[in-house]
Amino acid sequence: MQAGKRNAPVLAATLMLGAMAIIGVIDNVVILLADTIGLWQFHLSRALLMLPLIAGLSLIGFGTLRPKRWWPVILRSVLITLAMLFYFGSLALMPIAQALAGLFSAPIFVLLITALGLKQHIGPWRIGAVIIGFIGILCVLQPSPTDFDVRTLMPILGGLLYALSSITTRQLCSDESTVALLANMVITLGVAGAIGLALFTAFPVATPEGAEGFVTRGLVSEFQPAVPWLLVQAIGSTVAVFMLIKAYQVGEPSFVAVFEYSVMVFGPLFAWLALGQSISAMQAVGIGLIASAGVLLGWRSSRMQAEQGIA
Known part of the structure; x- marks a missing residue:
């Protein structure tokens, strides 16, 4: 571990579990918003609502808004922005269990990148866990070779980009203010939303009604019914993403990423209770x-940390 990096696995796990519980609830809100506004207006509106909240976190002492090093923070922000565009776009097009299964292929990508890119040993137990997790993701997504839908790849691409952002957080941004990372991520998402909204408004394309038109919808002027849900998303996201970033700053990515799997329970459970979304027996097996x-993965990470501590 590099000098100066704090490693607090219990705190990291607690922060991540709390963040995933919140995200599992508020991401279902996107399903309610998809009929009213578009992906780009959603990200721009949410960013404008979140930024004052983030500035408030800075004012009450949770950290500075200014990064110590701009380029790693910008790189991380771009990666996570692309990941979120793929993920939120998929939420309107498929049940949350499937979207989450694709996005949370990220822990698998984290381990693969850690092993292949960072040359860290992951061992047979964690390789086996990756295989089990991958089979589970296939059970939830249920891709069909005879009826392949390219939209199935959207959350998986989001998962790859999210894994890269997670590693960037730990390797390059561990000494940055959590508030600075959150603010720059939200600003980048807002800028992406503004660009997409301008393009799809100036050059409209044929957009289906309802959730099917979420990704390509331009400016919607009458979106008052969406405002309460946007507020829920903005407040929940501010709290949850703050906790998530902090978790990656104080814990090893391969360990912290494990606890992101908990959203596979929180998200579909709330979707079932609140929205009536059901999952098949095969999807339940996959989860x-x-x-x-x-x-x-968590057990092996804890064992490795204990052995290193003894050594």
Whole structure:
């Protein structure tokens, strides 16, 4: 571990579990918004609502808004912005269990990048966990070779980009203010939303009604019914993403990423309770496999940390 990096696994795990519980609830709100506004207006509006809240966090002492080093923070912000565009776009097009299964292939990508890119040993147990998790993701997504839908790849691409942003957070941004990372991420998402909104408003394309038109919808002037849900998303996202970033700053990515699997329970459970979204038996098995992979990864990470501590 590099000098100066704090490693607090219990705190990191607690922060991540709390963040995932909040995200599992508020991401279902996107399903309610998709009929009213578009992806780009959603990100721009949410960013404008979140920034005053983030500035408030800075004013009450949670950290500075100015990064110590701009380029790593900008790189991280771009990666996570692209990841969120793919993920939120997929939420309007498929059940949340499927969107989450694709996005939370990120822990698998984290381990693969850690092993292949950073040359860290991951061992047979964690390799086995990756295989189990991958099988679980296939069970939830249920891709069909005879009826392939390219939209299935959207959350998986989001997962790859999210994994890269997670590693960037730990390797290059661990000494940055959590508030600075959150603010720059939200600003980047807002800028992306403004660009997309301007393009799709100036050059409209044929857009289906309802959730199917979420990704390509331009400016909607009458969106008052969406405002309460945008506020829920903005406040919840500010709290949850602050906790998530902090978790990656105080814990190893391969360990912290394990606890992101918990959103596979929180998200579909709330979707079932509040929206009536059901999951098939195969998808339930897949969620179980993903959770099992997370437990195995967490156990091996804890064992490795204990052995290194003894050594």
